[in-house]
Amino acid sequence: MIPMCYVNDSMTKAKTIIVAFFIVLLTATTADAKSIIRIGRDATIAENQIIKNIVILGGQITVSGLVENNVIALGGSIVLTGKSVVRGNVLCLGGVVVRGSGSQVFGKITEINSSNITATLRSFFLGEDDAWSAVLNIIFLFFQGIIFVLAMLLAFLSPNSLTTLKNSIQNNKMKSFLWGMLITASITPFFIFLVISVIGIYLIPLLFIALVAAFMLGYIAAANLLGDYVLSGMFSSHKKSPVKETVSGLILLLALGWLPYVGWLIKIIALTIGFGGVLLLMFGHRHRRQASA
Numbered sequence: 001m002i003p004m005c006y007v008n009d010s011m012t013k014a015k016t017i018i019v020a021f022f023i024v025l026l027t028a029t030t031a032d033a034k035s036i037i038r039i040g041r042d043a044t045i046a047e048n049q050i051i052k053n054i055v056i057l058g059g060q061i062t063v064s065g066l067v068e069n070n071v072i073a074l075g076g077s078i079v080l081t082g083k084s085v086v087r088g089n090v091l092c093l094g095g096v097v098v099r100g101s102g103s104q105v106f107g108k109i110t111e112i113n114s115s116n117i118t119a120t121l122r123s124f125f126l127g128e129d130d131a132w133s134a135v136l137n138i139i140f141l142f143f144q145g146i147i148f149v150l151a152m153l154l155a156f157l158s159p160n161s162l163t164t165l166k167n168s169i170q171n172n173k174m175k176s177f178l179w180g181m182l183i184t185a186s187i188t189p190f191f192i193f194l195v196i197s198v199i200g201i202y203l204i205p206l207l208f209i210a211l212v213a214a215f216m217l218g219y220i221a222a223a224n225l226l227g228d229y230v231l232s233g234m235f236s237s238h239k240k241s242p243v244k245e246t247v248s249g250l251i252l253l254l255a256l257g258w259l260p261y262v263g264w265l266i267k268i269i270a271l272t273i274g275f276g277g278v279l280l281l282m283f284g285h286r287h288r289r290q291a292s293a
Contacts, residue, residue, distance in 0.1 A: 034050070034052040034053075034068075035052045035053040036051055036053070036054040036055070036056075037054075037055050037056075037248075038055075038056050039244055040057070040058045041056070041059050042056070042059045042060045042061070042062070043056050043059060044061075044062045044064070045061075045065040045066075045084075046064055047064045047065055049064075050065060050066045050068065051065070051067055051068070052067075052068045052069050053068075053070050053071075054067060054070075054071055055070075055072040055073075055074070056074070057074045057076075057247060057251070058074070058075045058076060059075075059076045060073070060076045060077050060078070060079065061077075061079065062078075062081070063078070063081065063086065064081045064083050064084055065083075065084065065085075066084075066085045066087075067084075067085070067087065067088065068087050069087065070086075070089050070091070070107070071086055071089075071090045071091070072091045073091070073092045073094075073095055074094065074251070075093070075094045075095070076092075076094065076095045077097070078090060078092045078095065079100075080097070080098065080099045080100060080103040080105065081100045082100035082101050082102035082103055083100075084100070085103075085104045086103075086106065086107065088106070088107045089107035089108045089109070089110070090107065090108070090109045090110070092110070092111045094112070094113060095113060096111060097109055144250075144254060147216060147220065147250065148250055150220065151220040151246050151247075151250060152243070152247075154217075154220060154246075155224075155243045155246045156243065159242040162220070162221060163224075164281070165218075165221040165277060165281055166224045166225045166228070168280055168281045169218075169221055169222060169273060169274065169277035170225055172277070175280060176273045176274075176276035176280055177269070177272055178276065179279050179280055180271075180272035180275040180276025180279070181272050181276070183276070183279060184272060187211065191204065214275055214278045215271055215274070217274070217278055218271065218273070218274025218276070218277055219270055219271050219274045219275075220250070221274050222249070222253075222270040222273055222274035223246055223249030223253055223270070224242060225245075225249065226252055226253065227244070227246055227249030227250075227252065228240070228245040228249075230248060230249070253267060
């Protein structure tokens, strides 16, 4: 059985490595062509190849050359051949790390997969105290996974709607934030009013589902806007892609959310401005339909 202290330490290492990587990523110049970012594709670093960072979402990383900083695979495995050299950290979330004889890693190797999670849940049901924090981390990642799946469905099936919502937020940043903050502050008294009314009780489940959907949709749109801003700033040849922008933004918000003290504030701002953007777009469409009638 894997001890809970190991699982918790792995989660902490994963958070630290992802945050550090994206700080490096954000401060990189547009001329930096030595960092590789791919989604849904494998990547191979040849024997004589030298890169700074590599992050792959949904693919395998094979390293035979030199990586000066970090190697990160989210939803894939990492293969370090006998001639590979990694001067930073290696993080594998949802896969395994395979090391060949002679491979060199100067940083930490963190591997989080189903075996870690199974051991954590087993220890939780056995009543071990150390399992609580690890289970909370797993629940948090599970909800992040739900948001990610919904984001991918939206980006693939309705990219124009996502782009429209993103543009609405981008053109009305302050108004979106103020609307989101105002309506969020009124949610609790409004639900209290529904509880004490007779008919309102039956509306609570529907309104709750609608609010959750609006918050999630707004958060995804805010992530898309953030991803577009970062990718456009980093790569002058960046081509608009709702999928890449949304994935990048979600991962970046996930990483920033782990920053001490300010991480929760960043996520609240993203939720608020995204929620306000959804409300503005809804009322804007309704106002235009009434004006044209």
